Amino acid sequence: MDYHDSPEEAAFRREVRDFVSREAPEEYRVHHRPPVDAGGSGDDTLQEWRRRVASKGWLAAHWPKAYGGASLPVIQQFILKEEFALQRVIHPGNRGVEMVGPTIIMHGSDTQKAAMLPPILRGEHVYCQGFSEPGAGSDLASLQLRATRDGDDYVLNGQKIWTSNATTCNQMFLLARSDPEAPKHRGISYFVTPVDVPGLSIRPIPDMAGGADLCETFFDNVRIPAANRIGDENRGWYVAMTTLDFERSGIAGAVGIFLGVRDLIARLPKERMTLARSHRLADFLIAASVARLMAYHVADLQNRGRVPNHEASMVKLFSSELMRRIDTEAVSMFGLQGALWKGNGGREVRDGRYARALSGSLPAVIAGGTSEVQRGIIATRGLGLPRG
Ligand SMILES: Cc1cc2nc3c(=O)[nH]c(=O)nc-3n(C[C@H](O)[C@H](O)[C@H](O)COP(=O)(O)OP(=O)(O)OC[C@H]3O[C@@H](n4cnc5c(N)ncnc54)[C@H](O)[C@@H]3O)c2cc1C
Numbered sequence: 001m002d003y004h005d006s007p008e009e010a011a012f013r014r015e016v017r018d019f020v021s022r023e024a025p026e027e028y029r030v031h032h033r034p035p036v037d038a039g040g041s042g043d044d045t046l047q048e049w050r051r052r053v054a055s056k057g058w059l060a061a062h063w064p065k066a067y068g069g070a071s072l073p074v075i076q077q078f079i080l081k082e083e084f085a086l087q088r089v090i091h092p093g094n095r096g097v098e099m100v101g102p103t104i105i106m107h108g109s110d111t112q113k114a115a116m117l118p119p120i121l122r123g124e125h126v127y128c129q130g131f132s133e134p135g136a137g138s139d140l141a142s143l144q145l146r147a148t149r150d151g152d153d154y155v156l157n158g159q160k161i162w163t164s165n166a167t168t169c170n171q172m173f174l175l176a177r178s179d180p181e182a183p184k185h186r187g188i189s190y191f192v193t194p195v196d197v198p199g200l201s202i203r204p205i206p207d208m209a210g211g212a213d214l215c216e217t218f219f220d221n222v223r224i225p226a227a228n229r230i231g232d233e234n235r236g237w238y239v240a241m242t243t244l245d246f247e248r249s250g251i252a253g254a255v256g257i258f259l260g261v262r263d264l265i266a267r268l269p270k271e272r273m274t275l276a277r278s279h280r281l282a283d284f285l286i287a288a289s290v291a292r293l294m295a296y297h298v299a300d301l302q303n304r305g306r307v308p309n310h311e312a313s314m315v316k317l318f319s320s321e322l323m324r325r326i327d328t329e330a331v332s333m334f335g336l337q338g339a340l341w342k343g344n345g346g347r348e349v350r351d352g353r354y355a356r357a358l359s360g361s362l363p364a365v366i367a368g369g370t371s372e373v374q375r376g377i378i379a380t381r382g383l384g385l386p387r388g
Helices: 007-023 026-030 044-055 074-086 095-107 110-121 236-247 251-267 275-303 310-333 335-339 350-364 371-382
Strands: 127-130 146-150 153-160 171-177 188-194 200-204 215-225
Touching: 007 074, 026 044, 074 251, 074 275, 095 110, 095 127, 095 171, 095 188, 095 236, 146 171, 153 171, 153 188, 171 236, 188 215, 188 236, 251 275, 251 310, 275 310, 310 335, 310 350, 310 371, 335 350
Parallel strands: 127 171
Antiparallel strands: 146 153, 153 215, 171 188, 200 215
8 A cells, every 4th residue: 555645646735735824714723623613603713714615625525516515536635634634723624514415415305405515515504413312322223213204394202312512503413213113224214404493402411521512402393394304214324324434534533643642742741751651652652653544544445435344443443542541641741730621720731731632532432433332343344253
């Protein structure tokens, strides 16, 4: 496998690098922001950045040109994300651009494409994901939110949980059970709906980091027009698989880890240097390089027209577990002060960023499929082992 850029790829890389260093808002270049924005279309800086990136055709670089994308080859999409991450600048894509849009392109009708895609590109429709339920997380197909057909509508009753950013998004894509008699994977339909509809209520769940991005969402006779069902009735599971395939890409995360380790090494207080710690940091640097190569491997597979499966699980598992170990090390590296949050009279280290990062990397091994589930995928689909 050759990971060097072809002359054409190198030229594209330079173009992206110049664009980001010239056009990115100052605050994004100084403060690293997460690679997928939380939602909230009310952020003016983000909206302006989204507009600039969209004007280059790079907001939805993977969408076909016919729908406002750039039809970029996979390897150039990869370079694009990598260059943003290397400059620690957020790519202003969100769940609409990354997950729902491609799903609508693949499974939606022409009418749905015309109505639903442009507001995503303009940043007007910002989506949250209503998949998980109290009794359906890893075993998602057990979901119970009920969708009953009533004339031109479906009527939804039940509950979702862990809906990230539901309070700041204005749209939701969700799965609901439209045929309770069918085998569980075959009785599910896929819908999109505005969040602000009668009967839909949201309750934020406070987390240990003091945030409340995760939410419970309750459906009490919520009406969703049948025109908002994506794909055929009861085929929603297969539509959802498209969405989940688009959830795992990995490169921005892998580059972030690499930069994070280098940064940590540069800032290690001399008095806290021990032989054991220096060896752990050496291991992290090696592991971060491996994470990056694994992400390249996934892009390379896609570039050759193959659908990464257990390979994407390997990236997710390896990167999220590595990040958790690095963030734990970072907090302990600065002693008790490393564990302090912002607002501790200046005793906290670098605005409490290490404590904050650790509180973010702990749930990352659960979100998007837990580490145990990823290991199960690698064992069965990667190694061909029987299910335990
Ligand atoms: C930060 C964060 C953000 C999230 N955002 C969203 C969102 O926006 N929308 C959304 O729909 N969901 C979201 N989720 C939910 C997430 O997808 C689920 O938490 C995840 O799929 C696990 O499901 P669960 O919490 O029900 O745990 P469970 O599935 O009940 O798992 C409990 C434990 O059992 C283990 N386990 C389960 N099945 C197996 C198995 N087959 N083999 C071995 N071990 C197993 C798990 O690894 C875990 O340790 C988010 C979660 C987090 C933490």
